[in-house]
Amino acid sequence: AQTVTQSQPEMSVQEAETVTLSCTYDTSESDYYLFWYKQPPSRQMILVIRQEAYKQQNATENRFSVNFQKAAKSFSLKISDSQLGDAAMYFCAYFGGKLVFGAGTILRVKS
Amino acid sequence: DADVTQTPRNRITKTGKRIMLECSQTKGHDRMYWYRQDPGLGLRLIYYSFDVKDINKGEISDGYSVSRQAQAKFSLSLESAIPNQTALYFCATSDLQGTDTQYFGPGTRLTVL
Numbered sequence: 001a002q003t004v005t006q007s008q009p010e011m012s013v014q015e016a017e018t019v020t021l022s023c024t025y026d027t028s029e030s031d032y033y034l035f036w037y038k039q040p041p042s043r044q045m046i047l048v049i050r051q052e053a054y055k056q057q058n059a060t061e062n063r064f065s066v067n068f069q070k071a072a073k074s075f076s077l078k079i080s081d082s083q084l085g086d087a088a089m090y091f092c093a094y095f096g097g098k099l100v101f102g103a104g105t106i107l108r109v110k111s
Numbered sequence: 112d113a114d115v116t117q118t119p120r121n122r123i124t125k126t127g128k129r130i131m132l133e134c135s136q137t138k139g140h141d142r143m144y145w146y147r148q149d150p151g152l153g154l155r156l157i158y159y160s161f162d163v164k165d166i167n168k169g170e171i172s173d174g175y176s177v178s179r180q181a182q183a184k185f186s187l188s189l190e191s192a193i194p195n196q197t198a199l200y201f202c203a204t205s206d207l208q209g210t211d212t213q214y215f216g217p218g219t220r221l222t223v224l
Contacts, residue, residue, distance in 0.1 A: 103151055
């Protein structure tokens with residue numbers, strides 16, 4: 001079964017600085033999708049960014065970008081110019097037929 | 112208006128009671144899902160449905176049942192609630208022909224006393 005591991009239970013970043021959240025996954029498949037979801041205190045699950053495994057180019061969405069290393073099965077999220085509104089729980093997820101989530105990383109943003 | 116809605120948003124009930132959580136969507140998606148979120152465990156799949164006549168068990172289906180009343184509606188039932196079913200429950204949808212991206216409802220906080 002596929003598994004997703006987020007090794008950082010909690011991270012902190014200073015406002016305007018850059019932070020990277022780590023995610024590794026285990027799969028024997030070659031075709032799949034990877035996602036980062038954000039869950040603010042409102043508890044709504046918000047899609048941050050999506051990556052197709054067949055694409056070598058790393059996905060970017062404004063201040064959010066990923067470092068996708070397929071051979072290493074690594075999918076980290078970089079948040080640039082961090083803002084107070086980025087404070088949330090971030091979940092990494094793998095989709096290869098079903099969506100499998102990591103345990104999450106709490107991101108705190110300091111002003 | 113939200114594309115995926117869940118009712119109720121919060122519910123407190125007692126052990127042994129039957130509870131139904133409802134999900135509706137206006138996205139026109141074929142696929143619908145129910146997840147449970149527990150602290151430190153992320154979200155885990157309970158049931159999913161690819162169309163009205165299709166129901167599939169997920170990772171943690173014991174103690175739960177579902178009904179797909181229409182393309183837009185997918186309900187989750189706890190026939191006899193127990194305290195370890197206290198959790199945050201999410202409904203999600205995705206497009207059969209789409210990008211496999213799932214869109215989530217606002218969640219239902221369920222407490223079983």
